[in-house]
Amino acid sequence: MTNIIQSPPGYEGPGFFATSASKVVGMARANSLWPLPFATSCCGIEFMATMASDYDLSRFGMERLSFSPRQADLLMVMGTIAKKMGPVLKQVYEQMAEPRWVIAVGACASSGGIFDTYSVLQGIDKIIPVDVYVPGCPPRPEQILDGIMQIQDLARNEDLRRRNQPEYQALMESYDIK
Numbered sequence: 001m002t003n004i005i006q007s008p009p010g011y012e013g014p015g016f017f018a019t020s021a022s023k024v025v026g027m028a029r030a031n032s033l034w035p036l037p038f039a040t041s042c043c044g045i046e047f048m049a050t051m052a053s054d055y056d057l058s059r060f061g062m063e064r065l066s067f068s069p070r071q072a073d074l075l076m077v078m079g080t081i082a083k084k085m086g087p088v089l090k091q092v093y094e095q096m097a098e099p100r101w102v103i104a105v106g107a108c109a110s111s112g113g114i115f116d117t118y119s120v121l122q123g124i125d126k127i128i129p130v131d132v133y134v135p136g137c138p139p140r141p142e143q144i145l146d147g148i149m150q151i152q153d154l155a156r157n158e159d160l161r162r163r164n165q166p167e168y169q170a171l172m173e174s175y176d177i178k
């Protein structure tokens with residue numbers, strides 16, 4: 001089945017269609033996300049189910065997984081993140097080019113989950129900014145798909161200048177990210 005992407009909102013008439021560059025770029029970004037799966041435990045297994053035939057993430061037509069941060073723009077963190085793993089996760093995030101988005105999949109990535117212990121990071125937003133949180137322990141594949149669709153909405157509607165604005169710079173500085 002061929003999926004035809006809807007054109008962005010704009011003005012059309014006989015022989016013309018006009019819209020803004022921001023909306024065209026947003027449409028392209030939203031439909032060409034390349035996820036980097038950073039999976040450390042059980043939520044990663046749920047992601048495998050999301051990729052497999054029943055749920056078939058490929059239906060989006062844009063889900064080419066990347067295990068190189070330089071070729072990915074959607075970081076999906078799935079599983080328990082030990083504090084020792086924190087600097088590695090942050091380095092992966094820093095190696096991704098802008099624009100980049102982050103999903104915290106499941107309770108562990110979002111808040112440490114049931115592991116309220118000295119060794120577990122109590123949420124990845126302690127070290128990197130998160131765009132979408134997917135609740136659950138584990139979340140079902142439908143929830144992971146919903147999280148990706150929410151990222152698509154963010155990418156589609158993001159202003160082209162957002163990443164250069166002082167608010168975004170301040171957010172990065174608050175995480176000590178250059």
Ligand code: SF4
Binds near residue numbers: 042138
């Ligand atoms: S949220 Fe639950 S299922 Fe996911 S990694 Fe943590 S313990 Fe495992």
